[in-house]
Amino acid sequence: MTYAPAGESERSRRPGGALAGQGAHPDPYAPGAVAAERIGLAVVGAGYWGPNLVRNAQQTAALRLHWLCDLDEERARRVLGRYSTVGVTTSFDEVLADERVRAVAIATPAATHYRLVRAALEAGKHVLVEKPITTTADEAAELVDLAESSGLVLMCDHTFCYTPVVRRIRELLHGGELGDLQFFDSVRINLGLVQPDVDVLWDLAPHDLSILDFVLPPGVVPVGVSAQAADPIGAGRACVAYLTVRLSNGALAHCHVNWLSPTKVRTTLIGGSRRTLVWDDLNPQARLAVHDRGVDLTPPERLTEEIRHQAQVSYRVGDMVAPALSEQEALRAVMAEFADAVTEGRAPLTDGRAGLRVLRLLHAAARSLELRGATVPVDAHQLTTTQERAVAR
Incomplete structure (x- = not known):
């Protein structure tokens, strides 16, 4: 399978067991322990955000970057530089077939997220995906269920968090x-x-x-x-x-x-x-x-x-x-949290369910616009006919 072009927009479950508390995480601010064996990683997408993922993955001790995957091979090579030992490929299938790769970070257009994330999860890979997790709530819910039933980490890169x-x-x-x-x-x-x-x-x-x-x-x-x-x-x-x-x-x-x-x-x-x-x-x-x-x-x-x-x-x-705040790159903390979640077999702070909740808010907002500003229940895919008629009146 070959994936769609990389985007330019700004835009866990324990293996064989249950997720480590969907709302009960360890201290998110404590430095994560480095895994005894580094986690093999592939970054998919060398467009707007992919180079940032590459740079921070290479600076995260618990991760080992093996591949940068993009349809534009020359662009991917430019991102890595002339002397990089990281492999470049245009084939997502090649990435998924590599047994060294335990996790993939996806930075492609949102319309491609569902297909790529699903393929990675079905191949037994942990996934970090840019927001939005998908373009529809139904697809996002499907991916969340697949990750949890497979004992895999599905994490959303909500960088500001x-x-x-x-x-x-x-x-x-x-x-x-x-x-x-x-x-x-x-x-x-x-x-x-x-x-x-x-x-x-x-x-x-x-x-x-x-x-x-x-x-x-x-x-x-x-x-x-x-x-x-x-x-x-x-x-x-x-x-x-x-x-x-x-x-x-x-x-x-x-x-x-x-x-x-x-x-x-x-x-x-x-x-x-x-x-x-x-x-x-x-x-x-x-x-x-x-x-x-x-x-x-x-x-x-x-x-x-x-x-x-x-x-x-x-x-x-x-x-x-004015509280004193440390200065550190947020994306480095994203990568560390992803590595820790994989190593510890737990749900990350911004897991797939967090991505699904945000997506439901966006869908509700879009539905409200269609209904001229009416308040839409967050979990409702649509208002009932009676409610729509009341809004129209």
Whole structure:
């Protein structure tokens, strides 16, 4: 089998046993132990993202890169350099037939993911795949089931989830330092690039949705999605979009994505009942700030007759702390997590199920656009006829 051309877009189960806790992982921030025997790896795709996978795989002690596979053999050779001992091939079948290769990392267009991932899993290979995991939720669910039934690791490269700042955000939310989650508000806007094959929602929102999925505290899950989008320049696809995710605890998560902004903005605000954090990814001096500021409501049991006639809301203004963050390449942590998951026979932090959850949010958003912004249940493939008629009215 020969695979499709590499893309240019920005875009476990223990062997013979059960997955090591789909929500119970060891400390994700502790350095992984290097395997006694290095894991043979092949990278598939030498386009936009493939060279980054190659570079980080070669710098990960637990991995040994054997192949770079791409339809454009000359491009693959340029990525590796003149003196590399890594093999180059245009045949995916050749990669899968190599017994030295225990795992493959796939960085090809999303439309090819299902076929390539399925073939790799059927060949007994562990898989790291770029997002989105596939283009449909049904295909993604099929791949997740196949990986788990085969005792293989299926991991999604949700790269932002492995940055030091997102790891710290996850710690703060899971550890309760922010209190109860009240809102999640992200802005990811810049001028271009208008993609030829997807709209702005599918191009940019997966980053924020994968971060949301990663940092949500235990027990809080998305229950509904609504979306609004526009194509003001006549590009034939949405260039500006607003996405709202309703959470099970009553909070809202909001994402603004835009290809038409004259300035680049990458900010996320997460409010809790105790503290609020601001993540400005374009500010390397203070990328993350935690504010002891917010709104307090007098508890009912403390209400007196006098207070009832006064304002029950008070505003808290305290200190701001900028936590120290280590500087490290996120993709190196992705590779280390993939190697550790394979070695330890456990589900990775961003496993196939994480990829499936993000895909379901995107599909729900697309369905909401079709229904003029109606809220669509996350797990629903479509609204019932009665609901559609109610929306139409």
